[in-house]
Amino acid sequence: MSSYDPNAPHEPTLGPRGSTAAAPAPLAATAIDTKLIEQFARSYMKERRSDRRWRIFIRLLWLGLFALFVWALFNEQRKGAVPTGPHTALVVVQGEIAGETLASAEAVVAGLRRAFDDAGAQAIVLRINSPGGSPVQAGLVVDEIKRLKTKSPDKKVYAVCEELCASAAYYMAVAADEIYVDKASVVGSIGVLMDGFGFTGTMDKLGIERRLVTAGSNKALLDPFSPLSEADRAYAQTLLEQIHKQFIGVVKEGRGARLKETPDTFSGLFWSGESAVQLGLADALGSVDFVAREVVKAEEIIDYSATENVAERLAKRFGAAVGAGAAKAVGGGFTMR
Template sequence: MDNNGQQRPADNSKEWKLIEKALLSAQAEQRTARRWGIFFKLLTFTYLIVVLALLRVPGGADRHASVSGEHAAIIEVNGPIAADQEASADAIVGALREAFDNPDVLGVILRINSPGGSPVQSGYVYDEIKRLKAERPDVPVYAVIVDLGASGAYYIAAAADEIYADKASLVGSIGVIGSGFGFTGAMEKFGVERRLYTSGEHKAFLDPFSPQKEDEKAFWESVLKVTHNQFIDQVKAGRGDRLADDPKLFSGLVWTGEQALEYGLIDGLGSSSYVARELLGTEELENYTFQPDPFQRLIERFGASFGQGVASFFSQQTVMLR
């Protein structure tokens, strides 16, 4: 202010700068809000388009309704064989039943790339193959081992009429394993006291924090031996006199495709296309592998991916490989 009570130009300039700064800040906030609004609208629109597209994809029993003409049915057995995995008994058995129900299927090819897994799940599939073959003996089942067909995966393959593999495939591992850890020494070293309360003499059986008991060790080994013998019996029933008379076959070792052929573990060297063309007389292959419901799969993947993406964006964490 000057002596007459009027505002100096400098003070007036400061006030206008503050007003201008506030207006620019408000405009910036509005632009940011509009951008986020557009982003989420586009995200929602894309999501709905994908959902609608997937809903048009046929699933379940009518997935192959549009397939015309005779063809070979491919069923993938990929990864660990377990109830909660892609290669579960439910998934494989469902695909097998769908293939056997189709009169245009000339034969079924199990394309195997698995280290094995649950003997129970493998046994379910083995038994179902035998049952379906008895109902429709005109539909042969071939197993084709890609990179690996070991343990429970070979258990399943043994139910097929014939088994094929590449010369470098790994085949076999006819054995059973049960493993664990013992931490009693480490607990003593660090002064950790184990407090375990049970009712039943062997309720803490195989507890890794308790000393191993010889009688329980012997019992567990007997359980593994019984399971191993069941495995051997099923392989012998499936392969018959094609197997070489060599105890090493059931020792848990694995062989290349060439070696497996010598031991009678497989019937020949060839791929899925070879089997379809040379044994089934067709070039047409149709994949019958079970596919999860696309809508449910999308929801699960979208929910997980979106949650991770938002968290990553706002926290600006580094992406980690694991």
């Protein structure tokens, strides 16, 4: 049995016609194979290092988010547990009054309850900057303010209106003992509306057929893709007027003899803060600091407003938000704004 020695001399190989054939080059083939293996190994190791870095980064990211969640939770608990001396409690109503917002009844009521429960809170100030929104959410806040004031009659509630205090926001404000505004605030808009769109003409032009099947003759009431009948309009108008009367009743109860009623008072018009004082819609000009210092006589202000921490923002359900936005864009709904 023989073996091949690359260093040993060898005879040239004869071709088919006696020509000399080239000898095999095993050294060159081996060098190429080795180079390919080295390149593959380097590429594999580089990919492994990259994957390892990404895994470490993802783990650190999740660890950071978890630490942020724990810190936010601990900070919220510690904030509610800090003992306080005499102060003015602040609850903020900012933006549209609607469910699942920081101006929802759930959020505002939570702040009010914490403020009333704190023995150090000498009075509560509602700082309002809102165009209005849901009469249901505003009504829930009004009812809770009445309940808390009955439970703790020594604690007064003051409303301080900033840029906007309109419709449902004013509905909420009239539950306070006194209302303070800036001279340029926009106040009032005591009315109710139902808005939406009608697409029947556009559908006819585009040749789109509306296919709607209902069980119940009024189930498709105010459907934006169907014509609005006079009966549907009359029914919706009756509902609006009923809610408007409720709004007027709350305003009259809250303002009492201070209200200087005119034919325009409940027409949906709005006024500057200066005019609102003259009409009895507000009591005086003043800011949160003014009320705390000059009215409550407790200059220190502590905010009891519900806040949306980082963990809550991360937990928001995107699908629910999209669904609510689509429903709002298509359908009506009673609003005060």
